[in-house]
Amino acid sequence: xxxxxxxxxxxxxxxxxxxxxxxxxxxxxxxxxxxxxxxxxxxxxxxxxxxxxxxxxxxxxxxxxxxxxxxxxxxxxxxxxxxxxxxxxxxxxxxxxxxxxxxxxxxxxxxxxxxxxxxxxxxxxxxxxxxxxxxxxxxxxxxxxxxxxxxxxxxxxxxxxxxxxxxxxxxxxxxxxxxxxxxxxxxxxxxxxxxxxxxxxxxxxxxxxxxxxxxxxxxxxxxxxxxxxxxxxxxxxxxxxxxxxxxxxxxxxxxxxxxxxxxx
Amino acid sequence: xxxxxxxxxxxxxxxxxxxxxxxxxxxxxxxxxxxxxxxxxxxxxxxxxxxxxxxxxxxxxxxxxxxxxxxxxxxxxxxxxxxxxxxxxxxxxxxxxxxxxxxxxxxxxxxxxxxxxxxxxxxxxxxxxxxxxxxxxxxxxxxxxxxxxxxxxxxxxxxxxxxxxxxxxxxxxxxxxxxxxxxxxxxxxxxxxxxxxxxxxxxxxxxxxxxxxxxxxxxxxxxxxxxxxxxxxxxxxxxxxxxxxxxxxxxxxxxxxxxxxxxxxxxxxxxxxxxxxxxxxxxxxxxxxxxxxxxxxxxxxxxxxxxxxxxxxxxxxxxxxxxxxxxxxxxxxxxxxxxxxxxxxxxxxxxxxxxxxx
Numbered sequence: 181x182x183x184x185x186x187x188x189x190x191x192x193x194x195x196x197x198x199x200x201x202x203x204x205x206x207x208x209x210x211x212x213x214x215x216x217x218x219x220x221x222x223x224x225x226x227x228x229x230x231x232x233x234x235x236x237x238x239x240x241x242x243x244x245x246x247x248x249x250x251x252x253x254x255x256x257x258x259x260x261x262x263x264x265x266x267x268x269x270x271x272x273x274x275x276x277x278x279x280x281x282x283x284x285x286x287x288x289x290x291x292x293x294x295x296x297x298x299x300x301x302x303x304x305x306x307x308x309x310x311x312x313x314x315x316x317x318x319x320x321x322x323x324x325x326x327x328x329x330x331x332x333x334x335x336x337x338x339x340x341x342x343x344x345x346x347x348x349x350x351x352x353x354x355x356x357x358x359x360x361x362x363x364x365x366x367x368x369x370x371x372x373x374x375x376x377x378x379x380x381x382x383x384x385x386x387x388x389x390x391x392x393x394x395x396x397x398x399x400x401x402x403x404x405x406x407x408x409x410x411x412x413x414x415x416x417x418x419x420x421x422x423x424x425x426x427x428x429x430x431x432x433x434x435x436x437x438x439x440x441x442x443x444x
Numbered sequence: 445x446x447x448x449x450x451x452x453x454x455x456x457x458x459x460x461x462x463x464x465x466x467x468x469x470x471x472x473x474x475x476x477x478x479x480x481x482x483x484x485x486x487x488x489x490x491x492x493x494x495x496x497x498x499x500x501x502x503x504x505x506x507x508x509x510x511x512x513x514x515x516x517x518x519x520x521x522x523x524x525x526x527x528x529x530x531x532x533x534x535x536x537x538x539x540x541x542x543x544x545x546x547x548x549x550x551x552x553x554x555x556x557x558x559x560x561x562x563x564x565x566x567x568x569x570x571x572x573x574x575x576x577x578x579x580x581x582x583x584x585x586x587x588x589x590x591x592x593x594x595x596x597x598x599x600x601x602x603x604x605x606x607x608x609x610x611x612x613x614x615x616x617x618x619x620x621x622x623x624x625x626x627x628x629x630x631x632x633x634x635x636x637x638x639x640x641x642x643x644x645x646x647x648x649x650x651x652x653x654x655x656x657x658x659x660x661x662x663x664x665x666x667x668x669x670x671x672x673x674x675x676x677x678x679x680x681x682x683x684x685x686x687x688x689x690x691x692x693x694x695x696x697x698x699x700x701x702x703x704x705x706x707x708x709x710x711x712x713x714x715x716x717x718x719x720x721x722x723x724x725x726x727x728x729x730x731x732x733x734x735x736x737x738x739x740x741x742x743x744x745x746x747x748x749x750x751x752x753x754x755x756x757x758x759x760x761x762x763x764x765x766x767x768x769x770x771x772x773x774x775x776x777x778x779x780x781x782x783x784x785x786x787x788x789x790x791x792x793x794x795x796x797x798x799x800x801x802x
Contacts, residue, residue: 295622296621342638
């Protein structure tokens with residue numbers, strides 16, 4: 181479904197701030213996979229999602245979605261295949277536009293926009309039904325400006341928008357990190373509900389190792405711009421937070437050893 | 445007609461014709477969030493284009509009312525096209541060459557200065573810095589030839605009609621898919637891209653529409669004063685902003701979109717009428733620009749002042765209320781789109797609510 185082949189991405193090339201964000205990253209995602217991604221700060225998790233979405237272009241490597249090489253395809257053109265929810269609840273929605281207008285924008289992802297009405301009558305029923313699923317009473321507030329909603333409501337709405345037209349890949353970049361624990365778990369269970377119901381291929385970054393183990397069928401750990409650990413199925417189900425912490429330590433230990441080797 | 449009333453009428457005339465400019469500025473400044481200085485040049489381009497067409501048409505058009513009116517309309521339509529092209533240049537500079545909005549606008553504006561001189565010099569083999577609309581008359585005098593109404597009232601009627609048509613078209617346009625995409629682009633570009641909106645095209649189209657309206661305003665003003673000059677657009681952006689800000693101060697963000705556009709027209713009217721009385725009082729036109737700039741600065745600073753001073757006043761009032769032991773009515777939050785506080789407050793309120801719901 182999605183394949184990353186030998187991706188290299190470096191920021192600020194040729195300056196003192198040069199930073200290798202992705203280093204020969206390879207990942208093959210099967211249809212219907214729900215992959216959780218963990219890793220320390222600067223491991224390249226967000227960069228990976230941004231490379232898939234087309235926010236950044238890689239220096240090397242190829243990105244193939246459903247057999248189409250999208251490596252050089254502009255962000256807005258790729259959007260027809262990709263649904264995204266961001267860490268910051270403010271980014272996923274247009275604050276000055278109301279709920280139905282936001283949903284209508286999402287309902288035209290990947291379609292040609294013409295001079296027809298921005299929100300069509302028939303759509304409103306569909307939106308109402310979908311909003312009901314969220315169980316946040318938003319279906320009665322369809323003409324409320326999104327800027328007046330709470331972070332959790334906005335994140336739930338963004339999730340709905342990202343999946344309104346079924347994406348080939350859903351990218352979730354720590355989409356519950358900015359929410360309080362209760363709202364976060366609500367949004368996470370909504371995520372699971374929507375993705376399993378429509379069998380959406382999903383990649384979810386999280387800082388919460390419990391969530392990383394609990395959700396999805398596959399888990400990858402990143403460090404220094406590549407994948408250092410990749411488990412699925414039964415093996416993943418049987419993971420514990422302790423195992424993951426151990427893996428983390430091992431990876432950073434290895435790095436430490438390398439540093440020492442360089443120094444001596 | 446007494447001086448007081450005729451001054452009011454002049455102000456109202458100017459206000460209506462310049463309102464179209466302010467609506468154009470609203471599209472770039474508020475909807476696209478793009479501080480576009482092209483306006484200063486494209487306004488004069490509109491005047492220059494209308495001027496040269498009216499001036500040249502004396503050679504091959506009979507001076508009858510119908511022919512004159514026809515040429516007037518043609519001159520205004522051409523001005524709209526030229527203005528749109530100016531917006532296109534700024535849009536391409538910004539989106540394709542990645543030049544910052546302000547600089548892209550300044551570059552186009554600077555280039556337009558020469559272009560405007562050339563436009564007005566057509567037929568003379570050189571450049572001209574102003575042009576009279578010529579012996580065949582203007583849109584307003586031609587209408588006056590067929591309708592026995594004073595020119596001031598003709599301008600008033602045409603001004604209201606133009607503003608109403610512009611508002612109606614924009615109200616429709618921003619409700620369409622393309623218009624919605626444009627609003628999303630200005631509101632949240634990252635979100636727009638994630639929803640598959642070509643934000644570059646949105647910006648370019650927005651700037652084309654914005655500057656086309658600005659040039660329409662320039663053409664109307666040229667017809668009204670029977671003259672166009674290369675400097676007629678100086679300070680236009682600040683005048684547009686003044687109208688927008690005055691308009692926003694009289695309505696709330698909850699108003700529908702068409703009412704917000706209408707408020708700009710009212711803002712422009714208020715501004716121009718005030719300015720006419722300032723002229724009447726004998727203030728030199730050079731100083732009016734300074735007054736306008738100060739007015740806009742003050743208006744722009746008001747939200748910040750409210751934010752800083754508001755809590756202090758509230759505290760004092762609460763202290764006072766405690767002393768007098770009367771229950772305080774908490775002041776409703778100010779309804780201003782630009783007031784971040786309102787959004788935050790409401791979001792907090794709904795936050796509490798949603799926490800319960802969740």
